[in-house]
Amino acid sequence: xxxxxxxxxxDVLLGENGCPWDREQTHESLxxxxxxxxxxxxxxxxxxxxxxxxxxxxxxLLQVVFHAKLAEKSGAFTMNDIVRTVSQKLISRHTHVxxxxxxxxxxxxxxxxxANKEKERAFxxxxxxxxxxxxxxxxxxxxxxxxxxxxxxxDANEIIEKIRxxxxxxxxxxxxxxxxxxxxxxxxNIFEINAEISLTNAVEAFINTLSKEIPATGGxxxxxx
Numbered sequence: 001x002x003x004x005x006x007x008x009x010x011d012v013l014l015g016e017n018g019c020p021w022d023r024e025q026t027h028e029s030l031x032x033x034x035x036x037x038x039x040x041x042x043x044x045x046x047x048x049x050x051x052x053x054x055x056x057x058x059x060x061l062l063q064v065v066f067h068a069k070l071a072e073k074s075g076a077f078t079m080n081d082i083v084r085t086v087s088q089k090l091i092s093r094h095t096h097v098x099x100x101x102x103x104x105x106x107x108x109x110x111x112x113x114x115a116n117k118e119k120e121r122a123f124x125x126x127x128x129x130x131x132x133x134x135x136x137x138x139x140x141x142x143x144x145x146x147x148x149x150x151x152x153x154x155d156a157n158e159i160i161e162k163i164r165x166x167x168x169x170x171x172x173x174x175x176x177x178x179x180x181x182x183x184x185x186x187x188x189n190i191f192e193i194n195a196e197i198s199l200t201n202a203v204e205a206f207i208n209t210l211s212k213e214i215p216a217t218g219g220x221x222x223x224x225x
Contacts, residue, residue, distance in 0.1 A: 007079060010069045027067060034063045035135075046200075092116060125150045139195040142185040159187045 001009070013022045037060045044052035068079040093116045096103035103109045123131060128148040132141055146153070153159070166172070166180045188195040 007065060007069075010065050014069055014073065022066075025066070025070065027070060030063065030066060030070075034060075034067075037063050092120065137196055138181075139185060139199060142182055143189055143195055146182070146186055146189055153186050153190075156187060156190050159183050159190070163187075 013019045037056065041053065041056040041060050044056045064082075065079065068077075068082055072078045091098050093113045094109075095101040095116055096109060096112050101112050103112055118128075121128075121131075125148060129145045132144045132148065134141070136144070154162075163180055163183050166176055166183070169176065172180070185195050188198065
């Protein structure tokens with residue numbers, strides 16, 4: 001089955017004689033599945049599991065096509081509109097390939113991409129921070145907000161001192177703890193550390209320490225469907 005046939009398959013499922021559950025879905029009702037499939041793709045990548053990655057990418061593609069077909073039925077946009085929009089974005093952001101900019105390494109490409117994005121949207125720093133999706137995991141969102149704010153943050157030593165000061169308080173409230181986390185993310189940005197991946201790795205390391213202390217019982221299928 002090719003991609004066009006896959007699109008037709010979705011038309012059948014969403015048609016009058018198709019699947020009742022599929023026909024009941026909306027963009028809002030499908031949100032949780034989109035998030036779940038995205039995380040399962042990431043999990044397959046982390047596990048270096050090619051077979052699982054192939055399957056999970058298919059499940060993620062299903063979500064994209066599902067949303068596209070719902071939009072098409074409402075007259076909002078089509079799958080072709082999605083492809084055209086992302087293609088135009090790739091061309092306009094890769095001016096080092098399709099224009100006169102030059103990039104010798106990956107860091108150059110990122111700077112060019114961000115510069116071209118700013119030209120297209122012309123956001124103020126405040127507007128740019130508002131554009132960061134609220135649905136992102138908090139550490140990823142914090143990192144993006146700090147970068148887009150374009151504020152001149154103190155150097156690493158000053159941030160570390162601020163963290164020490166906050167930790168020195170006898171009682172730490174929710175707001176103060178949030179400030180500590182923001183400071184840690186700012187520190188991660190300075191050292192070009194991905195805070196989300198760093199914490200994920202730390203969680204996995206912690207789980208591995210438990211496996212050495214408590215033997216697995218076996219016989220349990222821990223993977224969700």
